[in-house]
Amino acid sequence: MNPALRIPAEFVAPSVEDAHLPPLFTVGTFEVGKHSLLILLSVVLIAGFFMYVVRRRALVPSKGQYLGEMGYGFVRNHLGRDIIGEKEFRPYIPLLFTFFFFILVNNLFGSIPVLQLPTFSHPGTAYVFAAIAYFVWVFVGIKRHGFGGFFVKMTMPPDVPKVLYIVLIPLEFLSNMIIRPVTHALRVFATMFAGHMAIMVAAGFTAYLATGVGGALGIGGSVFGVILGLFIYFLEVLIQILQAYIFTLLFAVYVQGSLQEGH
Template sequence: MTTMATAPAPGFEPPGVADFNLPPVFGEITKPVLLLVFSAIIIFAAFRFTVRKPALVPSKSQFLGESFHGIVRNSIARDMIGAEYLKFVPFLTALFAFLLVNNLFGIIPLIQFPTFSHPGVPYALAGLVWLLYNYLGIKRHGFAGYMRISTWPPDVPWWVRIILTPIEFISNILLRPVTLSLRLFGNMFAGHLLLLLFILGGQYMLFTADSITLKVMAPFAFAMGIVFTFFEAFVQVVQAYIFVMLTASYIGTSLVDHH
């Protein structure tokens, strides 16, 4: 990456994929592995704390915990799943908390690494969701019935079905987990790369570059880094929300009566 002829001193090396392959902390254990375990502990402790003394008139912490649960329950599960939404609320709440904490790790000082920027983690999570909604659909309608719901467009002649059914099969059965995981991975990866670029670029301009203009401009790079940190916070919350909302919607479509 030293091809920039115009750059003075040693050329600036832009951050890349290599920056995501952190050396193992010990043995086979890497930072993302530790972060996953850490997030589970945080979430368990936080929810445990909010319900330690449940009361009819909730304390501040109980109110926070119940509000979080309420968001998932009322604006995700109930809207997306329909009549049977209640039994999926615990799963969706845990999923949302897990995504939210792991995404926000990307901007929390000293941690600063979004776990889902390693594609393996979102693949695993999307695989879990894929198993769940297919299992629910097959259990409810039988295999043939489930396939009919998800790949059989209604009221069209047979030769149109020959064209449309493969498209819907690919879209609903094969592509869903791919888009679900890649959307999350792409957003977390790109966001982290963007922050790396502004911060490392600013550092380079301030300390390594020998041009006085670059040194003067360095604070602006850091300022942009701060602006984009706030922007990332927004993206991280939105992506966690979208993942859970789509999961709920897939569960909902697997459980529809008939179409």
């Protein structure tokens, strides 16, 4: 058969298994892989950076101190004070700070060569953080309003004809107590996983075309693939930052709603 007429091998798109590699080793029944190591690395990086920049607090801050203070001020003022309120926000700053910077760093791992894995593309990480947020805002609401008062606040909107509560109570319970924490986690997980897979597909397909499959047309297509891949890459960086902000912002909104007095 004429080599020029041979049908090229099919492009095989990356799979979920390619995105989440097998464990590197196990400790008892606990599997330790790249995902686990990156989470530990993020803790070291975040703690190390902020401990370093506050070790010598100068009146005229260094670049590192300025960056650290700016990051802390952003979380404190825009996600704490402006959302939760001037009188109530201070106890929640440590958790807001942890949520924002932990999610941010772990998301950005997906855009760093060699690392190239946003750990929140794994559902377990996202749902653990959503569970923490869920239990905190429920606890805050019960502490402020009591169990019955919090339940009424979550399931019985004010200024509604009482007959409609027959329908609204189960719907509001489902929306606020079940769907809310699920979507809180799903939002960050789905965007990180989809973005990571999109970059993998674009890179794989570009490499496939660059091998000369399809002749000059295939090589030309690989150039377009590089441009598309770069566009997806920078879009993903933007989404990684936004998702850290949105997750933390929603938690602040939930806490503010729990603290707010009922009508």
